[in-house]
Amino acid sequence: MSLRRLWAIILKELRQMRRDRITLAMIVGIPVMQLVLFGYAINLNLRNLHAGIADQAGTAASRALVMDMVATGVIAPTLAARTPDELMAALRQGQISVGVVIPPDFERRRFEGREAVQVLVDGSDTVVQSAAIQLAQVPLDSQPLRNDRPLRSGAVGGGGQISVVAFYNPQRRSAVNIVPGLIGIILTMTMVMFTAVAIVRERERGNMELLIATPLSRSELMIGKVLPYAAIGLIQTTLVLLLGLWLFEVPIRGSVVDVYLAAMLLITANLTLGLLISTKAQSQFQAMQMTMFVFLPSILLSGFMFPFAGMPRTVQWLAEVLPLTHFLRLIRGIMLRGARIWELWPEVLALLAFIAVMMTLAILRFRKRLD
The missing domain is CATH 3.40.1710 (abc type-2 transporter like fold)
Incomplete structure (x- = not known):
């Protein structure tokens, strides 16, 4: 083994890492994010x-x-x-x-x-x-x-x-609270990553230029690429519901139709977010890295793992931007409290607004990058 050649490879990797801004942001950003979130935002002593x-x-x-x-x-x-x-x-x-x-x-x-x-x-x-x-x-x-x-x-x-x-849960069973939230966690993790990686994969393989050369408009192309993943999201929702009912006896006190409508809102929100990430990422690895920047705050700040009411006001404002925060309120309200989806209209409007903004930004960035 030549130490000179080994040192050359080490320098090459360090220089490549320095040029890759996404990787550099992950190296610094994830430790800082976890420290700040766990030390400042997470509070199990509920107030107000x-x-x-x-x-x-x-x-x-x-x-x-x-x-x-x-x-x-x-x-x-x-x-x-x-x-x-x-x-x-x-x-x-x-x-x-x-x-x-x-x-x-x-x-x-x-x-x-x-x-x-x-x-x-x-x-x-x-x-x-x-x-x-x-x-x-x-x-x-x-x-x-x-x-x-x-x-x-x-x-x-x-x-x-x-x-x-x-x-709604007088026995204080943890599964009753966790299982509905797991629908949102699974959909957030899979839908964003699948969409972001799928678009970037087409670009890496050289297929994107061929698709753009067809009569398809860019909006049709992007929507058509992600619609199959919406079906996958509904299958995942059904699987969690059936297992939750069978294994943990988690009730569905509200309408099953409302449950699927709420799931479809989150699926669409995550797919549009994945599209936006795909317009920024240069590789599949970068797409997965950027997905982590979304997934980590979502799981910590949405109210799934830690109580929302215990967070500082500024962190709560940040959490309101995350689609998972609004979905958890929807799904728990429908499944556990028997609420109708129209009774939870503020959360529905928040998700619709998120979808509109993300889709608009994704289409605009997509056109700018591939013209």
Whole structure:
């Protein structure tokens, strides 16, 4: 072995790496991204959960109780409701994570030591459910509590005066929360990579110039290239749904049609993103590298692995750009809470806007590169 020849190869690889901006960005960007995300954005100590308050008593004591609950930092009131039914509707639509019900006879219940307040929790997220239990420890007043009265089944509360009732996943099974999110994770990973690599592969093999020479318009060419992957995405969705139902008994409380409509929105969003990446990448390896820049923030910031409510506000704004964030709200709302897709219209509009922007940018860049 010649050390001189070996050194020449090492220098050649270092120079090639220096010229490859994507690889250089991966070398520096991934460690920095992970450090910042895990150290700054990831927070398991939930605060400021969106909450709805139904204070039917309207007394000084009930208002003081609400202020004490807000002072814990666990909840941040975003909805004033008149009835528990309004809170339940807001929970189903994902507008709030916690609902506080104070009944009209709050003063009498408090004096008698009976259950006086009910906290309704979206139990589809087990972390939110655990955080909301802290509200049961808020003292009502200095009146002695009667602890000889049993708590209602499924409720948790100090002395029985504040009960926390979890809906949609009272058993706190992790699979119920994870399996719907896995649909989004799998579709994000495969759809973006498949599309980005497929377009670049045509360019590397010299087939792209031949296709452009045909009467096909560039829009027809790009859309036609990715439509088969939409069918693959629907097959993957069906596979996860069937396995989740068979192996983990994950319910589908909403419409199956709505589930597939939500999946199709994410599939289309990821395909358009893959198209945009393909217009920038020079090789299949670069396409996979750029896909990692999308996939890593998606899995960490979307709310799949870590609670969205625990992230700093600036990170939440960044997460709102990611299609997986909106899909998770859609799929969990439909499958676990029984919501209809039209009730979750803000998430639908966000995904449609993402699709329109990505497709427009991809077509514009595609024309610029191949004219």
